[in-house]
Amino acid sequence: MDKKEEILKLLEGDARLGVAEVAKAVGLSEEEVAKVIAELEKSGVIRKYKTVINWEKLGKEKVAALIDVKITPEREHGYDAIAERIMRFPEVKNLYLVSGMYDLSVLVEGNTMKEVAAFVAEKLAPLPQVTSTTTHFILKKYKEDGDMLYDGEELRRLAVSP
Amino acid sequence: MMRDKIARRVAEVPPSGIRKFFDLVANVEGVISLGVGEPDFITPWHIREACIYSLERGYTMYTSNYGLPELRQEIAIATKRDYGIDYSPENEVLITVGVSEAFDLAIRALVNPGDEVLIPEPTYVAYKPCTIFAGGVPVSVPTRAEDEFKLLPEQLEARITPKSKVLVLNYPNNPTGATMSKRDLEVIADIVVEHDLVVISDEIYDKLTYDGKHVPFAALNGMRERCIYLNGFSKSYAMTGWRIGYALGEAEVIEAMMKIHQYAMLCAPIMSQKAALEALRRGNNAVKEMREEYNRRRKLIVKRLREIGLECFEPKGAFYVFPSIVSTGMSSEEFAERLLREERVAVVPGNAFGEGGEGHVRMAYAASLRDISEAMSRLEKFLSR
Numbered sequence: 103m104d105k106k107e108e109i110l111k112l113l114e115g116d117a118r119l120g121v122a123e124v125a126k127a128v129g130l131s132e133e134e135v136a137k138v139i140a141e142l143e144k145s146g147v148i149r150k151y152k153t154v155i156n157w158e159k160l161g162k163e164k165v166a167a168l169i170d171v172k173i174t175p176e177r178e179h180g181y182d183a184i185a186e187r188i189m190r191f192p193e194v195k196n197l198y199l200v201s202g203m204y205d206l207s208v209l210v211e212g213n214t215m216k217e218v219a220a221f222v223a224e225k226l227a228p229l230p231q232v233t234s235t236t237t238h239f240i241l242k243k244y245k246e247d248g249d250m251l252y253d254g255e256e257l258r259r260l261a262v263s264p
Numbered sequence: 265m266m267r268d269k270i271a272r273r274v275a276e277v278p279p280s281g282i283r284k285f286f287d288l289v290a291n292v293e294g295v296i297s298l299g300v301g302e303p304d305f306i307t308p309w310h311i312r313e314a315c316i317y318s319l320e321r322g323y324t325m326y327t328s329n330y331g332l333p334e335l336r337q338e339i340a341i342a343t344k345r346d347y348g349i350d351y352s353p354e355n356e357v358l359i360t361v362g363v364s365e366a367f368d369l370a371i372r373a374l375v376n377p378g379d380e381v382l383i384p385e386p387t388y389v390a391y392k393p394c395t396i397f398a399g400g401v402p403v404s405v406p407t408r409a410e411d412e413f414k415l416l417p418e419q420l421e422a423r424i425t426p427k428s429k430v431l432v433l434n435y436p437n438n439p440t441g442a443t444m445s446k447r448d449l450e451v452i453a454d455i456v457v458e459h460d461l462v463v464i465s466d467e468i469y470d471k472l473t474y475d476g477k478h479v480p481f482a483a484l485n486g487m488r489e490r491c492i493y494l495n496g497f498s499k500s501y502a503m504t505g506w507r508i509g510y511a512l513g514e515a516e517v518i519e520a521m522m523k524i525h526q527y528a529m530l531c532a533p534i535m536s537q538k539a540a541l542e543a544l545r546r547g548n549n550a551v552k553e554m555r556e557e558y559n560r561r562r563k564l565i566v567k568r569l570r571e572i573g574l575e576c577f578e579p580k581g582a583f584y585v586f587p588s589i590v591s592t593g594m595s596s597e598e599f600a601e602r603l604l605r606e607e608r609v610a611v612v613p614g615n616a617f618g619e620g621g622e623g624h625v626r627m628a629y630a631a632s633l634r635d636i637s638e639a640m641s642r643l644e645k646f647l648s649r
């Protein structure tokens with residue numbers, strides 16, 4: 103694995119690792135690491151540094167729904183124009199073009215079920231290219247972005263062993 | 265009442281230095297532990313899942329004394345593929361309850377009362393006691409920091425007597441992280457032949473070798489028939505609690521070991537054997553990822569130790585560093601105890617691994633980069649007092 107990839111893997115696992123820690127782990131100087139990270143940020147390989155939050159645990163429950171959307175593609179633009187239109191809504195967290203029974207998979211998030219339903223009814227469904235929508239409210243999140251959102255037992259090794 | 269009844273050879277073995285330190289650590293809060301001898305990874309999920317599946321299907325019975333035929337087969341294939349050594353899965357592979365059991369069996373199968381067992385020191389804690397329990401006489405062969413704790417031929421030859429029978433090798437080494445190259449081992453092999461010794465080679469850390477390629481002792485010319493080759497799953501696949509290891513060797517000696525194993529243990533647990541099979545078949549990526557992670561930690565800890573001013577050779581295997589603490593003027597135990605009490609960092613005093621370990625401490629880098637980093641900062645604070 104080259105150094106660039108190694109640095110990205112480290113940051114993907116823990117965005118808060120300092121330049122000093124990364125430098126020691128990959129065996130480059132801090133200046134070199136800072137330079138590589140700056141380049142990766144500038145070229146857009148590193149998009150941003152995020153925090154994985156379990157909002158439910160804080161009692162701030164958000165409502166999310168996965169919506170299957172069927173689309174009539176447009177001449178010259180295919181799905182891109184309508185996708186760009188949909189993705190600009192801040193309520194839309196994820197948007198994918200998928201193969202199969204429908205075309206776009208939209209993850210919408212809101213504070214209440216009413217809010218999400220209103221978004222679908224008032225913004226998404228009325229778009230002229232949209233021929234149908236099927237809304238699946240998310241009942242429980244088990245895993246998100248590669249992180250398991252549950253508290254397992256804390257596993258403890260013996261503090262000292264042979 | 266029972267106190268006077270304990271067998272002399274058992275009573276005479278002192279309690280483990282690690283055990284003593286473990287009790288100390290148990291009473292301190294907020295400790296970062298570099299004192300562990302096991303991976304900080306959990307067994308990869310696909311291996312755990314395979315075990316669960318085998319239980320669902322009802323695999324809860326004894327296996328052959330030698331172990332599951334398909335696991336023996338898979339071990340033979342892997343050993344041939346990785347190292348070019350042939351062992352017959354029929355009668356030259358024995359599945360054991362960890363390498364710990366395999367070592368005990370090997371010693372008991374070879375040692376007559378009074379036979380001397382040569383053990384390079386600093387040494388893994390079990391070799392000497394097991395030798396004594398088997399009626400043998402452990403003979404320490406010193407290895408030194410300035411030689412990167414390699415076993416040197418002159419040191420070995422100086423301890424050989426007419427009673428010498430067995431040489432124990434453990435590379436990559438616990439506690440020092442030392443490795444032996446093919447060339448290093450060949451010199452030892454010459455002595456082994458000259459003095460008609462048998463070798464027990466515990467290579468549990470073989471897959472955690474960072475620079476260069478691991479060479480099993482049995483792969484050297486003429487050594488297959490003089491060697492009992494021990495390996496297992498604990499370290500490479502993060503499977504310590506499964507207790508699954510194996511011994512490879514010529515049919516006669518494996519049969520002798522099996523004879524003890526069949527009466528003492530009967531067989532290794534079937535669910536662990538099923539998990540080990542999955543590890544061998546599909547676990548290679550996980551091993552690679554863990555090795556890369558250990559390697560990052562290794563570089564970090566060596567760099568920091570040197571910055572802090574503790575002398576330390578760069579270990580090429582296992583997940584231990586064994587820095588010298590002589591410059592602090594403290595004994596190993598004093599250093600470890602004070603570091604624990606004053607800065608809440610647990611390390612193992614070197615003398616737990618034999619007198620030859622005095623003046624050193626063992627630090628395991630089987631801990632997260634963040635914990636290693638924090639432990640090193642605390643160590644720095646401790647030493648600047």
